[in-house]
Amino acid sequence: MMGCRKQAVETVVHGIFLLLGLITVGCVLLITAYLVVSGIPAIREIGLVAFLLGDTWASTAAEPSFGILPFILTSVYGTAGAIFFGVPIGFMTAVYLAKMAPPKIKTVVEAAVSLLAGIPSVVYGLVGMLVLVPGIRVLFHVPDGASLLAAIIVLAIMILPSIIKVSVTALEAVPPEYEDASLALGATPIETYFKVSVPAAKSGIAAAVVLGVGRAIGEAMAVIMVSGNVANMPSLFQSVRFLTTAVASEMSYASPESLQRQALFSIALVLYLFILLINAALNFFLKRSKEG
Amino acid sequence: MEQNSISAKRKAYIVLMRSFIAVSVALTCGLTLFLIGYVLISGLPHVTWSFLTTTPSILNGRIGILPDIMNTIYIILATLLFVLPLGVGAAVYLTEYATNKRVVAAIEYAAETLSGIPSIIYGLVGMLLFTGIFGTSLIAGAFTLVIMNLPTVMRTAQESLKTVPQSYREGAFGLGAGKWRVIRTVVLPGCIDGIITGCILSVGRILGESAALLFTAGAAHKLFGLFDGLMNQGATLTVALYFYAKESGEFDIAFAIAAILMLLTLMINLSALFIGRYFKKRRAL
Numbered sequence: 001m002m003g004c005r006k007q008a009v010e011t012v013v014h015g016i017f018l019l020l021g022l023i024t025v026g027c028v029l030l031i032t033a034y035l036v037v038s039g040i041p042a043i044r045e046i047g048l049v050a051f052l053l054g055d056t057w058a059s060t061a062a063e064p065s066f067g068i069l070p071f072i073l074t075s076v077y078g079t080a081g082a083i084f085f086g087v088p089i090g091f092m093t094a095v096y097l098a099k100m101a102p103p104k105i106k107t108v109v110e111a112a113v114s115l116l117a118g119i120p121s122v123v124y125g126l127v128g129m130l131v132l133v134p135g136i137r138v139l140f141h142v143p144d145g146a147s148l149l150a151a152i153i154v155l156a157i158m159i160l161p162s163i164i165k166v167s168v169t170a171l172e173a174v175p176p177e178y179e180d181a182s183l184a185l186g187a188t189p190i191e192t193y194f195k196v197s198v199p200a201a202k203s204g205i206a207a208a209v210v211l212g213v214g215r216a217i218g219e220a221m222a223v224i225m226v227s228g229n230v231a232n233m234p235s236l237f238q239s240v241r242f243l244t245t246a247v248a249s250e251m252s253y254a255s256p257e258s259l260q261r262q263a264l265f266s267i268a269l270v271l272y273l274f275i276l277l278i279n280a281a282l283n284f285f286l287k288r289s290k291e292g
Numbered sequence: 293m294e295q296n297s298i299s300a301k302r303k304a305y306i307v308l309m310r311s312f313i314a315v316s317v318a319l320t321c322g323l324t325l326f327l328i329g330y331v332l333i334s335g336l337p338h339v340t341w342s343f344l345t346t347t348p349s350i351l352n353g354r355i356g357i358l359p360d361i362m363n364t365i366y367i368i369l370a371t372l373l374f375v376l377p378l379g380v381g382a383a384v385y386l387t388e389y390a391t392n393k394r395v396v397a398a399i400e401y402a403a404e405t406l407s408g409i410p411s412i413i414y415g416l417v418g419m420l421l422f423t424g425i426f427g428t429s430l431i432a433g434a435f436t437l438v439i440m441n442l443p444t445v446m447r448t449a450q451e452s453l454k455t456v457p458q459s460y461r462e463g464a465f466g467l468g469a470g471k472w473r474v475i476r477t478v479v480l481p482g483c484i485d486g487i488i489t490g491c492i493l494s495v496g497r498i499l500g501e502s503a504a505l506l507f508t509a510g511a512a513h514k515l516f517g518l519f520d521g522l523m524n525q526g527a528t529l530t531v532a533l534y535f536y537a538k539e540s541g542e543f544d545i546a547f548a549i550a551a552i553l554m555l556l557t558l559m560i561n562l563s564a565l566f567i568g569r570y571f572k573k574r575r576a577l
Contacts, residue, residue, distance in 0.1 A: 282408065
């Protein structure tokens with residue numbers, strides 16, 4: 001009799017944990033479903049080609065036009081720029097931390113990097129607004145410093161911690177025998193790190209870069225504060241709007257049920273598809289790096 | 293000796309790489325120091341007792357951030373209340389129950405996907421899902437943050453569950469305990485460090501979050517008690533910072549909030565570091 005009750009409790013508990021386990025899957029399905037359902041109508045009304053490849057976004061004009069090519073290109077250029085500046089700096093710092101730094105300095109620098117990761121994006125945006133934007137205006141003699149360049153610099157700094165952490169993990173996982181062999185053959189430590197350790201950790205480093213891409217393309221608040229937020233085609237010293245900031249800047253005043261609001265959801269859907277692609281790439285590299 | 297035996301080309305390569313590394317490390321550390329210093333120096337002078345303990349009032353020309361502080365605390369409490377059982381439960385399922393490899397892979401892939409989704413998308417989905425039920429309110433924001441922090445809590449709990457020795461479980465089973473009892477009395481107490489770390493990481497993320505809260509929790513600065521607060525609109529510190537800086541251009545207030553956020557971030561990082569060390573030491577004993 002007792003055993004029977006115990007059995008029932010076990011079964012119920014197992015069921016509860018199964019439900020809890022599946023909750024992440026449920027969340028992903030729910031998010032995907034909501035974005036698809038709310039993103040498709042506007043694309044249907046505007047037309048897929050006109051939406052994705054149209055170069056004018058004028059959602060509140062008398063004859064509204066909903067082309068998001070400027071946002072897509074800005075997001076791609078902005079991310080590429082952030083990677084261009086952020087990856088070399090992050091990668092070199094990672095080599096230092098993983099291979100060269102004395103333990104005490106390593107602890108301090110790693111603490112600094114975690115802190116960099118923990119600073120809220122609005123704080124980056126605030127400092128960018130008051131330091132970077134005026135700086136760019138004065139340095140390059142442009143009328144307004146709020147530009148793609150400012151966004152690129154802020155993003156490059158913001159993705160540093162992700163790149164450093166993942167690269168350090170990858171570099172530390174390189175078997176010491178590889179390095180010993182290289183040193184024994186007469187290579188100097190620096191040559192060993194760059195010609196043996198780095199190639200051996202290349203999948204992990206690729207994962208770090210992809211993670212950085214994901215962070216950069218998804219950032220909204222810091223970018224909205226420094227990029228000027230005008231729907232121009234991307235150009236380094238012009239005010240631009242990203243996919244994320246396009247959603248953030250108009251959502252608060254788009255009237256419900258309007259085509260404008262629906263189009264904002266379609267932008268979010270496009271962004272989501274980008275993110276899914278990046279995630280797939282990230283998983284591919286992480287898996288390969290685990291297999292060595 | 294050995295330095296003399298290598299060619300000039302190799303020497304140049306070594307010097308070049310060394311200087312690249314030096315510049316990069318200096319940039320990373322310099323930027324961090326600059327950010328901390330700049331924010332604290334510009335912000336701390338504006339942090340006064342009345343700034344921290346009053347509500348903003350246009351009539352008296354007074355600006356206070358007490359409501360924003362309380363909102364931040366409420367939303368952290370509400371989020372943790374839901375995300376901890378969900379995340380730890382999911383981790384327990386993965387490490388203790390799951391036998392089907394495909395199910396495990398699906399759950400882990402889903403968690404990866406969740407942690408890669410940008411917060412602005414969480415904000416939109418939260419707006420569709422939760423503001424429909426609760427209206428624009430802190431609780432709608434908290435539920436959005438629950439989904440967002442789920443992978444973090446799950447991952448940290450899972451990592452520490454893996455460190456609970458298999459022999460503990462076997463010992464408990466050998467004494468005749470059922471699976472649920474083993475989990476309750478042996479496994480969960482063993483992963484308390486993972487749960488605490490997950491808590492700290494989540495608090496850090498909630499504190500810094502703004503895009504996901506903009507359309508779900510709103511931007512009011514009214515002071516409420518816990519339950520009224522959760523049911524009403526409210527700005528957290530980060531959202532308040534955004535509005536003061538971007539919408540009203542009051543940079544002094546924005547910097548004061550930024551300085552407070554910076555100090556809190558520092559505290560969270562330090563406590564994560566120390567708690568990690570404390571548990572590592574205790575485990576080693």
